[in-house]
Amino acid sequence: MLFELEAVLEFSNDVSGKKEIEELMESVNKELFKRGAPKGKEEEASKLKEWSTEGNKLKVRITSGRYVRAPDALLRLRSQLNLLGGKIKAGVRRVEIRRLEVKEVELGREPSEEVRVAFYVDRIDVKGDKADIKFSPSIPIDVIEAGGVDRIIELIIEKVERQAYEGKEEVKRLLWESKEKEVFFDKDPSAELEKMNWIRRTHSKGQFVYGRNFTSIVNAVKEILVEHLYKPLGFREMLFPKFEPWDVPKRSGHAKSIYPDAYYVMVPKVSNPKEWEEAMDYFRITGEIHKEGIMKKVEPVGILSYAQCPPFWQFLEGKVVREESLPIKIYDWSGPTYRNEAGGTQGIARVEEFHRAETLFIGSPAQVREIAKKVEDRLTFILDKLLELEIKKYSVVPWWMAQEGEKKMSDKEDEGIGTVDFEAYLPYKGERKRSEWLEIQNVSVIGEKYPKAFSVKSTGGELWSGCAGGSFERWICAFLSQKGFEKKNWPDEIGRRVKLEEEVKFA
Template identity: 35%
Template sequence: MIFDLKAGFTFSNDLSKIKKELESFISNFNKKITTKDKTVKIQNIKIEKNNLFFSILSDGIFRPHNVLLQMKNEISKEFGKSYHLGVREIKIEGYNISFDLEKKPLKDIKIPFAEVKFKEKTATLILKDIDEEFLQHNYIDRMINRVNEKVENQYYEGKTEFWKPIWESGEKKPVWNKDPTEEMTKLGWLQQGPTKGKWFYRAQATAIMKTMEKIAIDEVLKPLGFEEIIESHIVPFDIWLKTGHLEGMPGEIYYVAEPASRDTQKWEHFIDLTKITKEIQIDELKKNLSTPTAGICYAQCPLIYWSFKGKTISEESLPVLIYDKTAISSRYESGGRHGIERVDEFHRIEPVYIGTREQLLKLRDKMLERYRIVFNKIFDLEWRMAWVTPWYMQQAGKISDESNQDTGTIDFEAYMPYRGDRKKSEWLEFQNLSILGDKYIKAFNIKAQKSTLWSGCSGIGLERWTTAFLSQKGLDPKKWPEGFKKYLHTLPKGIDFL
């Protein structure tokens, strides 16, 4: 990397009387800096009235902006007492950073704070309009990383994610080939919600969904020792920054805006307009809302990890096995919605596990066995398992083979007869199981007394379970597998509408 920073200091008084002293200081400072990094050079020094201009070059580990900040502190300390001089302002005239890329960019890219230029496999950042505060935040290295990441992503655009099958149940004859959401809607078991991507579940559909919840808890989680917790539906941005959700999928989050005030006088005009027009005056409403600082639950695991932030877990408590089933997840699906299996609002159980590598690998085997019992013996599904790219890698545009590693994600997919031929149609991903290594352990500084910790999760989507089951087994309880009928053999009568 080559760093070329052109900068200057504006002092509180004229510098002409101490020109020699300043030049001597800079020479000595430069010598001291080169003991840390021989590539650093401070040159092109000019003194004009109360301004000191110079450039800092480096192609080593010591960044010029760090040299600049250190130089400011030392020059103020050196000349403050003796000459009553202080640096009032740092001026950045230009900052160019050139670095090599692993691959040649396929097209131009943009990032905040800088213009990006490419020449073959070399990138140059041209930073403009930056100040001391910008340099103190140490954005530079993140900008370099982001350019590398975006160039790398160009080679994955349009490719499908990694998918490697590892097991399948074999073909099973479905009871029917209809879309369960459409049929339940016709029967009045479901009603499209008042806003897009949401559903109102009447008694019959609710009974099936609650049965799915009971089976998941009784057959998978309780036998393995998971304990239930209750978490908030609202997630602050700082948590999603740690988990990567705000970097990976900001366009899928439902954001929460708090009222700017509860003062009824401040809301009076909005209330008057609403009473008179019987309409919601959106522009007036916006005046009374705060800028969002949180969002509705995307998945339960971020808040669960937050609850362990900075804590040390006793060895006796390992592995930690907990789950939440109360927080409703919301994800903006836009044009991707379909039925109850692809919605903006859905109900899920999120088991999270924290323990040693060995503990989690054993747990994964046990969870796989419990899931097999449910999907084979209770649901009697036609389904399969595959190693896939974990969500956090998908969002970064990465496609990699996780099948030979301890960490990774296993997807469970069910054949959907109404979609057509099982070999040509898209199967439904209705369950997953992930071991994530120390990704979130490090992000939230979670520790054990002695052990090195890993974590993982296994989101259980109740709408997905319901759709997978009903797509193959139909809506008639008499035709359901005996294992399922032990949990639910008749449906509520429901309500007749005239």
């Protein structure tokens, strides 16, 4: 990999003929630009190839290999020049990139289609499994300071790698399957629920109002989870926020790819009612919402909760957890999470506003692996033995990787990091062996991802986390698909907890 950079540093005063600058420029290749390069790799460090001054401007051309890269050398040079400020009576007030190219970037494989980056890249020339990247001269210096050049290179490599997985079927491995269970129903339960007025669609895509009978089933599932999962394993309930300011998806990693799937939260730029008089008048006159006018007066401040657990991490952010407080075992079902389902909604099996029991555990690697196994075993018992559902368990692409655009298994699977999915048979979809089953639950060991992202540490050493998530809509869809609506066919564990009554009748 070869970096070629041309830049202009603009000073607050004329720096032509300054001997201090000349002395610095003659010395940078000897020590400043080599500092930090591995022993034996000094030749791959940055080199100042040309420089000149004209008035208040210093022009430089820097090249490098992969160590002490040219953009980093430019930042080092700026710092040293500013240290001379008192002597030369001038400081660097602006840095302009004139040309930045990175050649022979190893991609790992030959791309199957064109690779593009939306910002700060003018052109990517691919030659087999390597690429030459021409950056935009408009790339701001603060982007370079934040490591933007390296991030762009990594992004291009990730995009090429992702092409190898896109369009392929989900990567998963069967771990276990229950015995075949007797089924008592073969229709789509969502359609039946609507006919019986147990649920009613709203004006929003993928959203329902859930009636008394459906809610009674939801509460029965909650009771079963508390009695057979949370209490025996020592979990305690917390309330997680359902709004994520931008810092949360930035830290969690969802900001890499969440945009087509998110529900955005907007707030007024100005709260003065007079600023909103136009929108008010428009509705009074037309009876419609002035969407175009509103969008000009609001700004996006974040998203509605997408994965449920990330907002919790603000509770621990920047803290050191005492070892005696570990493991932390908590759950939350205080409200819905939201996803824009680009592939379309399907009754209660695929909704955009869904209600989940989110199970979260934090501790040492050994503690997290042990708890994850116990949670998985308890969930298997509940679904297989208590609810008597026909299910399968798969090892799949970890959800946090899938939500960041990955379609491959975790490369740390041998350390216990990964996801187990529970899938349920839906008789109305067809034969068991040929039909699509419904994912209703997962259990994951995430590793250090979240503690590291939110700067959480432990006095006891390495800190990991894990979680389990499943929506009540999907659990109940699977249950009613197999057991139907007659309570005589329901297992006693849930039947005795549910009180069915006549729903509201309409004329």
